Amino acid sequence: MGEVDPACIQDTQHRPKLAVIEAEGIPLIDLSSANAFNHVSQIADACKNWGFFQVINHGVPSESRRKIEDAARKFFALPLEEKRKVSRDEVNPLGYFDTEHTKNVRDWKEVFDLVVSSPAFIPASPDPDEKELNELINQWPQYPPELREVCEEYAREMEKLAFKLLGLISLSLGFPENRFNLLFEESTNFIRFNHYPPCPIPHLALGAGRHKDGVALTILAQDDVGGLQVKLKTNGEWVRVKPTPDTYIINVGDIVQVWSNDTFESVEHRVMVNSEGERFSIPFFFSPGHHVWVKPLEELTKGEKPKYRAYN
Numbered sequence: 001m002g003e004v005d006p007a008c009i010q011d012t013q014h015r016p017k018l019a020v021i022e023a024e025g026i027p028l029i030d031l032s033s034a035n036a037f038n039h040v041s042q043i044a045d046a047c048k049n050w051g052f053f054q055v056i057n058h059g060v061p062s063e064s065r066r067k068i069e070d071a072a073r074k075f076f077a078l079p080l081e082e083k084r085k086v087s088r089d090e091v092n093p094l095g096y097f098d099t100e101h102t103k104n105v106r107d108w109k110e111v112f113d114l115v116v117s118s119p120a121f122i123p124a125s126p127d128p129d130e131k132e133l134n135e136l137i138n139q140w141p142q143y144p145p146e147l148r149e150v151c152e153e154y155a156r157e158m159e160k161l162a163f164k165l166l167g168l169i170s171l172s173l174g175f176p177e178n179r180f181n182l183l184f185e186e187s188t189n190f191i192r193f194n195h196y197p198p199c200p201i202p203h204l205a206l207g208a209g210r211h212k213d214g215v216a217l218t219i220l221a222q223d224d225v226g227g228l229q230v231k232l233k234t235n236g237e238w239v240r241v242k243p244t245p246d247t248y249i250i251n252v253g254d255i256v257q258v259w260s261n262d263t264f265e266s267v268e269h270r271v272m273v274n275s276e277g278e279r280f281s282i283p284f285f286f287s288p289g290h291h292v293w294v295k296p297l298e299e300l301t302k303g304e305k306p307k308y309r310a311y312n
């Protein structure tokens, strides 16, 4: 990222404290079938009290994860002019991007975005009467040549895990396991590679400013460097999510919060950077189809006022 861009400097109240509290508490859920009878209540507790949890024995082959992590590293190691050949632009929001802003402050990171099914479609406007759709098309770089295949294989694994988690979330809200499945037809799932280069001013900038994920669920692979922080629901403190090998971090996004009429909450998180080393992470964002109007589920709002109006 070269010189420090003043657009990266956070307002005083949002600057990270360099001595951070480690979150021992983020629940770690073992998804192996031997523990199946516990999963539903563990997930309900985690989604209510944290909005975040980690899973182990999740069924994603470690080889598939290793391959996508290697491919992401190789891509970001390319010269900037090569990466810019697959840059996002006004028409296509997919591809490479290094000037993302969160809440008007520039993030200390570069990203590469792709959709799981290309082309994907999203509404061209938030107006419900407007039927026009925008087509999203993946842009594949020439190097590394295996990137496309590796991403496609990883995406299939992520979708399997995402449906498993969705079923558990559904059960933990008291619904049948497949309550949400139809809503994910023609889904707009996407994968992002995040690269956070070393930062000379880690006390003033953030790799990703505080935000909530707008999707249904996020499945995050982080490397062993650490930097993700979650805002505790209890006291508003920022705590670090300690990297645990071979786990995924799962967080409830805004859509599950709305469906559950606030039973489960989408929680703010952010990413700290450090001056010594770079960090990589790969979130998979699980989203319903573009035709789905998101609103609190009627089964949960009987006799009560829904907390949200439908949106799409």
Ligand SMILES: O=C(O)CCC(=O)C(=O)O
Pocket: 192, 194, 208, 213, 220, 222, 227, 228, 269, 270, 271, 280, 281, 283
């Ligand atoms: O890099 C991370 O640990 C989290 C990134 C994130 O929150 C996001 O991409 O939405």
Ligand SMILES: [Fe+2]
Pocket: 211, 212, 213, 269
């Ligand atoms: Fe996020």
